[in-house]
Amino acid sequence: MKEGNESQAGWQIEDFHWGAIRVGYLISLSVTLLAGLPLFAATMNTWLLAPAGLAGLLIGGFVVGRRVGSKTAIINGALMATLYYLTLALAFFVASFLEVLPEPLPGLPQGDSTFYFAWPLAQFVIGVTGAAIGGRVATKNVERGA
Amino acid sequence: MPPDVPLVNDRLVMWVVAELHLLFAALVLGAPIFIVISEILGLRTRDGRFERLARETMKIVAISYSLTALFGGAMTFVLVARYQSLSNFIFQRFYPVFGLYAGLLVVETALMYLYWYSWDALAGRKGLHISIGVALNVVGTLTMVLMNGVGSFMLTPPSSIEQASLWQLMDNATWSGLNLHRFVANISFGGFMVALFAAFMFLTSRNREDRAFYDWMGYIGNFIGVAALILLPVAGYIYTKEIFAYNATISTLLMADKLAWFFVIQGVLVGFLFLGAIYYMWLSIVRISGGVRFRTYFRGVFWIALVSLTVWLIPQNFLPALTAKSPLPIEEVTIPGRAIFLGIMPAKGAAVSALILVTAFVYLLYKQAVATGTMIWGQIDTKAQLTLTFLPAVAVYTMTFMGAVRELARGEWHIFQFMADTSAEAYLTPLGYSATVTGLITIVFFLLMSGVFWLGFKVSH
Numbered sequence: 001m002k003e004g005n006e007s008q009a010g011w012q013i014e015d016f017h018w019g020a021i022r023v024g025y026l027i028s029l030s031v032t033l034l035a036g037l038p039l040f041a042a043t044m045n046t047w048l049l050a051p052a053g054l055a056g057l058l059i060g061g062f063v064v065g066r067r068v069g070s071k072t073a074i075i076n077g078a079l080m081a082t083l084y085y086l087t088l089a090l091a092f093f094v095a096s097f098l099e100v101l102p103e104p105l106p107g108l109p110q111g112d113s114t115f116y117f118a119w120p121l122a123q124f125v126i127g128v129t130g131a132a133i134g135g136r137v138a139t140k141n142v143e144r145g146a
Numbered sequence: 147m148p149p150d151v152p153l154v155n156d157r158l159v160m161w162v163v164a165e166l167h168l169l170f171a172a173l174v175l176g177a178p179i180f181i182v183i184s185e186i187l188g189l190r191t192r193d194g195r196f197e198r199l200a201r202e203t204m205k206i207v208a209i210s211y212s213l214t215a216l217f218g219g220a221m222t223f224v225l226v227a228r229y230q231s232l233s234n235f236i237f238q239r240f241y242p243v244f245g246l247y248a249g250l251l252v253v254e255t256a257l258m259y260l261y262w263y264s265w266d267a268l269a270g271r272k273g274l275h276i277s278i279g280v281a282l283n284v285v286g287t288l289t290m291v292l293m294n295g296v297g298s299f300m301l302t303p304p305s306s307i308e309q310a311s312l313w314q315l316m317d318n319a320t321w322s323g324l325n326l327h328r329f330v331a332n333i334s335f336g337g338f339m340v341a342l343f344a345a346f347m348f349l350t351s352r353n354r355e356d357r358a359f360y361d362w363m364g365y366i367g368n369f370i371g372v373a374a375l376i377l378l379p380v381a382g383y384i385y386t387k388e389i390f391a392y393n394a395t396i397s398t399l400l401m402a403d404k405l406a407w408f409f410v411i412q413g414v415l416v417g418f419l420f421l422g423a424i425y426y427m428w429l430s431i432v433r434i435s436g437g438v439r440f441r442t443y444f445r446g447v448f449w450i451a452l453v454s455l456t457v458w459l460i461p462q463n464f465l466p467a468l469t470a471k472s473p474l475p476i477e478e479v480t481i482p483g484r485a486i487f488l489g490i491m492p493a494k495g496a497a498v499s500a501l502i503l504v505t506a507f508v509y510l511l512y513k514q515a516v517a518t519g520t521m522i523w524g525q526i527d528t529k530a531q532l533t534l535t536f537l538p539a540v541a542v543y544t545m546t547f548m549g550a551v552r553e554l555a556r557g558e559w560h561i562f563q564f565m566a567d568t569s570a571e572a573y574l575t576p577l578g579y580s581a582t583v584t585g586l587i588t589i590v591f592f593l594l595m596s597g598v599f600w601l602g603f604k605v606s607h
Contacts, residue, residue: 096487116495
């Protein structure tokens with residue numbers, strides 16, 4: 001009844017560290033835009049957005065994990081990666097509705113939606129992995145300091 | 147079948163026995179993976195509940211094994227008696243495969259009974275007992291892989307069948323995709339069936355200790371079921387992509403022609419699975435001390451899941467029913483211009499990914515609640531246990547329904563573009579008929595499973 005006792009004692013574990021999530025999210029999006037868009041513009045291949053985005057998520061996830069520590073790293077990393085994906089999905093839906101996106105996107109075959117499955121799932125895995133690594137590093141640093 | 151039997155025909159009989167065989171086969175293949183892992187966890191953690199879970203589930207597998215063989219035999223009888231040219235061809239060309247299959251079945255049966263009956267005798271030699279369980283799983287998976295080769299061959303045979311070697315027949319365009327899809331689906335199915343059994347036992351138990359155990363068991367079963375379910379759309383996508391690469395006309399028939407609405411129904415069913423899994427977690431997280439604090443996040447997840455599901459279900463076009471008279475000309479029954487993108491694959495892919503991601507997120511949230519709180523087993527809303535019966539019902543219905551779609555994908559062929567189906571029932575069954583038949587198969591399967599649970603755990607006690 002550890003948690004119950006803690007709740008009864010009048011405090012709760014802080015599960016989500018919104019400051020850390022915000023920083024990780026912004027890093028991920030910035031890297032995607034700063035590295036992904038030039039790559040896309042140079043090759044006109046949408047697939048090249050994916051490695052840039054994944055690199056951003058790895059760094060962003062690491063920063064989140066580093067800031068929150070290993071106990072809550074995974075859920076914070078997962079929330080950051082989910083918000084990142086939902087932002088991209090929303091942008092995609094709005095741009096499609098406004099008819100500013102070509103169909104298919106440059107570099108993607110007609111009728112093939114592999115990109116729309118593979119990239120989001122990889123985002124989640126990489127975001128959570130980055131956070132888990134960051135969390136472990138944070139814990140090790142604390143142990144070393146202690 | 148005699149022509150004077152009303153409503154019954156060869157295809158219907160084949161359909162029913164084949165799907166019942168496959169459902170029981172999925173159970174006896176999927177559950178042992180779960181069972182051995184539970185036994186290993188029991189050994190490593192010294193938590194006696196894992197051992198009990200493994201043992202009680204194995205009892206269900208042992209009873210169900212006979213039913214698997216029974217429906218497999220019935221399927222073979224119907225195939226040989228009513229589809230002679232097809233069965234002659236299949237048995238001749240795949241003779242070594244069927245020989246190996248028969249041999250593996252003998253080995254699998256021996257291992258299954260050895261594993262089950264040596265449980266007490268090898269209590270002191272757990273390593274050996276677990277090794278038998280692992281061997282059972284390896285042999286079981288091999289038998290599935292062999293029959294997947296034959297099944298996938300019928301849909302995607304190599305271009306020159308007469309000259310092809312046995313290996314070329316087996317290693318056809320969709321063998322790997324079907325293997326992957328069935329393997330993941332069997333684990334998910336095994337998890338959900340364990341959850342079903344646990345819910346059945348929970349709801350019929352009077353003893354508080356038993357209710358606590360079956361609550362835990364349902365939780366474990368559901369967790370495994372959901373974990374594999376999250377991967378299943380990916381495996382399904384890989385499989386469908388292989389079909390598309392083999393022959394785009396099959397995919398067109400499936401996704402954009404007469405079977406397109408079957409996929410809308412599939413979307414409804416898979417969506418129910420995801421929503422049901424989230425709902426169970428939302429209900430049951432309350433019994434974890436401190437878990438209620440996570441409930442806030444579920445609300446947003448539900449909304450995102452619902453919106454994603456809605457996008458998934460928007461059809462690209464509407465096919466007119468030949469018998470119904472539409473009040474509007476068909477060209478006017480369309481999605482508004484700017485929203486037309488919602489009917490095509492990129493939007494659906496993005497929506498399904500969102501559904502998967504938010505489910506994975508609450509799954510991790512639930513794990514976090516478990517890691518930071520204490521579970522009070524047995525104190526769970528009855529609705530959660532009813533959800534654990536709903537999820538397997540939808541999982542079974544999805545399996546039977548999509549199994550039918552896979553068969554219908556061959557169109558008028560027994561073996562695609564090689565051996566025509568010249569029987570009286572060689573036509574695409576309408577959605578209503580297919581949904582009814584697969585629904586009835588699901589009900590029969592549930593009745594049989596209820597009999598298995600009742601026989602194994604109520605009568606024997």
